[in-house]
Amino acid sequence: MGVVALSLGCSRGVRPDSAVAGTKPVSGKVYSNEAGERVTLIGLEPGDSHKALVAFDNTKSELDGQVLVASVNSERGKTHYWTQWRGRSQRFVSVENRGGYEDLIFSDVNHTGYTHLKPDTGKTGALKVEKIFERYQDLEGDKKYQGMLVFDRKFWANQAEVQLAEALAETNKACGSKLTSTVAWDSITDAQINDISFGSYCVGALESLQKLCARSDEAKRAVQEKLQTVECRMDAQQALKLEARKVIWSVTERDTVQPDAATTFFTDNL
Template identity: 65%
Template sequence: MRVLLAVSVVALSLGCARGVRLDSAVAGMKPATGKVYSNEAGEQVTIIPLEPHDSKKALLEFNGTKSELDGKVVIASVDRDRGTGYWTKWRGRTQRFVTVHDRGGFEDLILSPAGASGYTHLKPDTGRTAALKVEKVFARYEEAEEDGDLKPFLAFDRKFWTDQAEKELGEKLAEANKACGSKMASTIAWDTIPDPILDKLSIPSYCAGPLESLQQLCSRSEEAKRTVQQKVQTVECRVDAKAAVTLEAQKVIWSVTDGDLIQAEATTTYFTDNL
């Protein structure tokens, strides 16, 4: 009877404890010594490595970033290619929101939060690090996981990523129009870009090529500016069977493929010869 009672008590205590779910992303792990990074803008990132270290996992906590990551604790995979990168699955894509570089003994954390086209720098915050309670952050992640708070951010979100691409490309367009004194428009032919390609490629980077070349041309001469103003009204980016750049009735059609695009020098040469 005593044995049965003891087993029941142990089973009850295990069942009530957080972090014992077999499907938990932190099952079998525990927090190691963490560190807090911050900057004068009030952005804060807390990094807590998880043991065992060969799991190559860490928890990241975000505060003051003015993004949808604020107040959240997420799990990240760690790699050490060109700095220490922390990769997080977010809205169906694996993103590197945080990278830490050791620049000769000075740590530089580069933060590019969800929905941001730029990045900011943070440095170690000794005061906040000294006050850090890693167990509390670990418990917050377990609670969010169990309560389903992070679930809405795990599935692939096409609208989020298309909106993000439009925003980033719009910034490149503004730079090109400023350099050329023009009023060009840019479009992305989303009907040519299925989810697997959107998930795989950085569409803003791929689609920026012709805008960057036009911007460079306009910076060379007033004649180039006038030519672009007269002959280019729209730049369309699309995914096609073959990488190409063509000009049709004041419309630049920029085609990229899965992993290929016309390189910058060839793009500039095309505009020089055809505008």
Template identity: 35%
Template sequence: MRTLLAMSVFFAVALGCSRGVRPTGPGTHPVAKGTVYSAPSGESVSVVPLLPLEERKYLIQFQVPGDDHDGKVLLHTATEDGTEFWARWRGRNMRLFQERKSFRKKSGDFMISRVLKDDVIHVKPDAERTAALKSEDVQELYLRQFADGTLARGEAFDKAFWSRDHDRRLAEALKALNTSCGASVTAAITWDAVPQKLLDDGEAIGDYCARPLEALKSLCDESEEARRTVQAKVKRVDCRAGERFSGHLEADTVQWSIAPGADSMGAEQISQFFMDTL
């Protein structure tokens, strides 16, 4: 017993020294037995409750290769019904793990949210891995990542990170346009002309900027004449923030302005703009 006590004291002192001052807060509270949820493809989360349970705080370790939060242990707050788990990541409150509700009841369908991807990973409780899980190990990893700044860097707002998500959305629409039109149009979001507040507020910048590309694709799908026109007259689409949703043609470049919060242009209006302009 004395040996175990001495080892515990040594561990606590060493741990405190390694990070200067031992952190305090929900993530340092005693842990309860956790549960591992896994997918057939190998992804998993280890969900560890923190005491007292009524505070609804959890440490969740993610094993999601290729995703931004892979390998991280993040402090989550669960909703009152215990179906949604929210954490701070890249400057936003995100629901990274949840149990789907069906008619307001728990369904047993658990999901890991993908960051920067429009899908989820379905997982199920893994009895074998749960039996082997040591909640203390998950907490220790959390404390190490807290101490070395990994979590602080991940929780901070990252303009470049979120910009990539919108650029991805634009690239998808551009690929579809060029396929339908047989063209080699390029497109970009002029980030220097997009206020950071639009990113902070989670506005769908990529979706707004993709709309003119989608309109051109639809026109090409409907008409061979439209295909020839796009091939001849459109080489680039530039998207930026403006006072209203609008577009104009400069040489062979479409200058497209978006204004989230203002009256948007519908698909028919955008198509009509191109029919009138090209």
């Protein structure tokens, strides 16, 4: 895990039903950046539990003040911390060894951006790992905290809509158009929302239109004159269709129309 061992005080007893029952905090490291964002990693023993605690402070996200229990796995010089949040398994934190120094990569809940943090020697030296352990135990008994762990369809749908709106604004800017976008939410099950980053899937058609408009004024005129809305939906097969002035962008749980194919479709049909 790349964390340093620290001396422990006496931690209070852990509830039998706790996610950290049978473990104890033995190591910790604080990572920070110039913006004051801070992520603390607490190693838990026994080591074969592959568990850690991850604390978030001043990250300007809804994770601020939270401590999450993580499953830890390592591969090719990277250590990944997988946590549950709003019913989905999330990798908010990874630590990479970059030839002699560590780089902690933090991504927010919607994974639209990444922040880099470095080991903070001063804060690590002052760290009391048992305090983070107790902070997690307190949160486990908090109803609001528990509510943030269960699946939230409305939240993930809103996240997808935000991503789609951002891509739509960029497309309209690039094309000089007034396109609208929609998601056929009735075609998407809870399990599918839980399984994939649906917003990332839906922006593909809009990103292809942006690239076309960047190439020529002719493409801009075609988008302005022939398109009105873009609809994203789940279907049995990935597909791209044009009906009247509507683009229908169908994705599956494992596949979506690739960028080159989308560009070819629009070039041939607009």
